[in-house]
Amino acid sequence: MKHVTIKEVAKKLNVSVSSVSKAFNDRNDIKKETKELILKVGKEMGYHPNPIAKKLSQQKTFNIGVIVPEFVNAFFPEVIIGIQDVFLKRDYQVLIMQSNESYETELKNVQTLEGNMVDGLIVSLSRETHNLEYFKSLINQGYPIVFFNRYNEDLHASKVIFDDFKWMFFATEHLIKQGFEKIFHLSAYQHLLLAKNRIRGYKKAMSKYKIEIEPDWIVETGLFLEEGDAAMQKLIDENNIPEGITCGNDMVAIGAMRTIKRNGLHIPEDIAVTGFTETPLVELVDPPLTSVIQPTHDMGETAAKLLLKQIENDSPIPETVILNGILNVRASSMKKE
Amino acid sequence: MKHVTIKEVAKKLNVSVSSVSKAFNDRNDIKKETKELILKVGKEMGYHPNPIAKKLSQQKTFNIGVIVPEFVNAFFPEVIIGIQDVFLKRDYQVLIMQSNESYETELKNVQTLEGNMVDGLIVSLSRETHNLEYFKSLINQGYPIVFFNRYNEDLHASKVIFDDFKWMFFATEHLIKQGFEKIFHLSAYQHLLLAKNRIRGYKKAMSKYKIEIEPDWIVETGLFLEEGDAAMQKLIDENNIPEGITCGNDMVAIGAMRTIKRNGLHIPEDIAVTGFTETPLVELVDPPLTSVIQPTHDMGETAAKLLLKQIENDSPIPETVILNGILNVRASSMKKE
């Protein structure tokens, strides 16, 4: 892996390294013909400026880093595409790392990315992240960083988030308006801020319509299909059967639906169901699942633009952008006449 | 973003930079007590060796790069998890980039990754990649690189692939054995090698059982749901209705199923369906979809191990690993008694 260096090009042409540098950086304090000659010969020799060396002597890399907890669910990939769409256009490269929902891995991710001198970071916190010191110190040093989706209120940084409270309120209110009363809430990872906000939305809707919530109406699950199955099966086994459920995510909702049907119950007649963070699956299941669309692509774009602003104007005032969704009502939650 | 440098640590302690360097690289040509002192004070000062500088003077980064065409479908994310599982264990960091199925972006990805001096590359080619020169020159220079899933036969490099021929053969044969004869093949991106191999598998099965294929039995589609819809609808509109279809991917199969049902036809009685590259969806659709499991995680692990071998032993002999799958037969393809 031997690279042609600036020196070799210089020697070959009997010019100085700085001339070569100037030529390749397209500057104008160099005669046009020499520039062209250098460019031509340099390329022939297969010369590419070594970005590492460039980084070391400059302070800018035109790389930015993105850290997400996982990307098996479509949510994060879609956000990342939004991020890329704005950065690629501006000739930034986007490096992605996956924390696997582990705090330790996340920390290492941050460090290698920062160590690689990315110009800024976009991150969605891992489920496990408890210690925020490293992020805080980065932020204090003025390092450009924006959070999305999973953030923490103690972090004094820009973030783009979804109004989980409001949309879970709407989802719950929708079920109530359909005439359901005994509505349960299946919540994924309750310690996450977004889950807490969704619970608040659920509670708010219930209290608005004066429906008293029993403590066991809020059920903790994870993020996956099987966990929806298990939660639902448990309710059925205990003969504690709701008229409706609002779920913190589509997979859990779909798992619950599967279990409801397996037990001979009907959707929505016996139990109405809503999901959250709409995935393409909602149209494929039977009946089609009511869910809340999150503007994933937009979330990525917005985060990217916030970061860009920080990088380019280094404006240090953190901004928070709250994105809106859409409640997509489908058969899984509509009371039949 | 001011970093503490080796110099500052040295000055503070009145030692030389090389001593600090030695301490932080845990070498033994330094007295134990001084090493410990340096480490202690250095950490207190918040000193981290700057990886960029390190890279420049050493030749190893303990970073590896992965380039995939997309990761909205679960396939690539799952492979990446396999890759990470082997590298994280060995303290390598994995940087991921997405080519968006674009050759240009892919090329830039390779260049920034290589420019960041990753120790090696794992790549799955974009749909558009036609020009292989850059890859070839990297390979010629002995740069460690392994391909998976989407590769090109002109590339003299290690690769881990799936036996598309064999498993599409099995899928097709399975339909034939169920008693279907007029079997069509919906193929995604026919110019991709893997699609060609699947077509070969389909043809081989048909010819083995002496079923003559009409030219219009092989239909080109893309990768997504809607393309499955469209292809199926077209067949129905033309009243060219197959008894069975083998699809190049699950999404297309599911789209086709949706359209079949919408048109009042039944699966598998009227049309039997098989998918490929099994996704979690297969269990969710009605009827459950027969598909071929690809060992995604294993594919990632295998690719990672091949790369590691190249990096550490720099053995230049390219290896090809062909992975096996499983045909998971479900209701979508079983003739009812």
Added chain:
DNA sequence: CTGTTAGCGCCTTCAA
């Protein structure tokens, strides 16, 4: 316009 030189932060001989 061109070339010389001093860094960027770190590692690695090589003397002392």
Added chain:
DNA sequence: TTGAAGGCGCTAACAG
């Protein structure tokens, strides 16, 4: 055991 010095490849003053 220590430290001085050169080098990794490039850029950015600064003279000429």
